[in-house]
Amino acid sequence: SQTIHQWPATLVQPVGSPLSLECTVEGTSNPNLYWYRQAAGRGLQLLFYSVGIGQISSEVPQNLSASRPQDRQFILSSKKLLLSDSGFYLCAWRGTGLRANTQYFGPGTRLTVL
Amino acid sequence: AQSVAQPEDQVNVAEGNPLTVKCTYSVSGNPYLFWYVQYPNRGLQFLLKYITGDNLVKGSYGFEAEFNKSQTSFHLKKPSALVSDSALYFCAVRLAYNNDMRFGAGTRLTVKP
Known part of the structure; x- marks a missing residue:
């Protein structure tokens, strides 16, 4: 069965520091992968999505970037964090076969920028 | 633009009563519609989806949703x-x-x- 992991679960970082959040998926190959941010426990904002290794599409211009160095690995990065980067970051993958058309989410990373 | 709207920020019900959480959609073509649930500090969990077929879709934890094409709605419901x-x-x-x-x-x- 397919599972999705994110780490770390929580992170507290000072303004101006770098960021690296990791997402990995098991049990599937060549998944579509997504990074979302959720602010204040409400709506989801799509940040990036990837249809394959090295293929990244950005939905919203900001000081974040994403990379996909391996088929089932998706990384969210920043060179210098801003206060406004605080939030709950969710990674998701899109299912295939019987689970097609549906996105499945990881447990999330709570980021606090101080 | 293709989108969904949830007109209520908050819904309060008493235990044992039926619940409805409302959703309306605006899409071109045949819609694929979904409901997810999120518990505090957790990721979203998939509940159910409508792709085609019966307008009443049953999902996890006793939830169901009714697709209504004429009203462009996909409300989530639970009897109790x-x-x-x-x-x-x-x-x-x-x-x-x-x-x-x-x-x-x-x-x-x-x-x-």
């Missing part, structure tokens, strides 16, 4: 609410042009004992 159903609920639509999804703003459901 539990306190443990208290959570944030998201409606979503699949975008036709790239198969990706757009989510509603979420509705916070509180079930009181």
Whole structure:
């Protein structure tokens, strides 16, 4: 069965520091992968999505970037964090076969920028 | 623009009463519609989806949703609410042009004992 992991679960970082959040998926190959941010426990904002290794599409211009160095690995990065980067970051993958058309989410990373 | 709207920020129901969480959609073509639930500090969990077929879709934890094409709605329902159903609920639509999804703003459901 397919599972999705994110780490770390929580992170507290000072303004101006770098960021690296990791997402990995098991049990599937060549998944579509997504990074979302959720602010204040409400709506989801799509940040990036990837249809394959090295293929990244950005939905919203900001000081974040994403990379996909391996088929089932998706990384969210920043060179210098801003206060406004605080939030709950969710990674998701899109299912295939019987689970097609549906996105499945990881447990999330709570980021606090101080 | 293809989107979903959740007109209620908050829904309060008493335990044992039926619950409805509302969602309306605006899409071109045949809609693919979804409901997810989120508990505090957790990722979203898939509840159910409508692709085609019966307008009444049954999902996890006793939830169901009714697709109504004439009213462009996809309301989430449960016959008897539990306190443990208290959570944030998201409606979503699949975008036709790239198969990706757009989510509603979420509705916070509180079930009181």
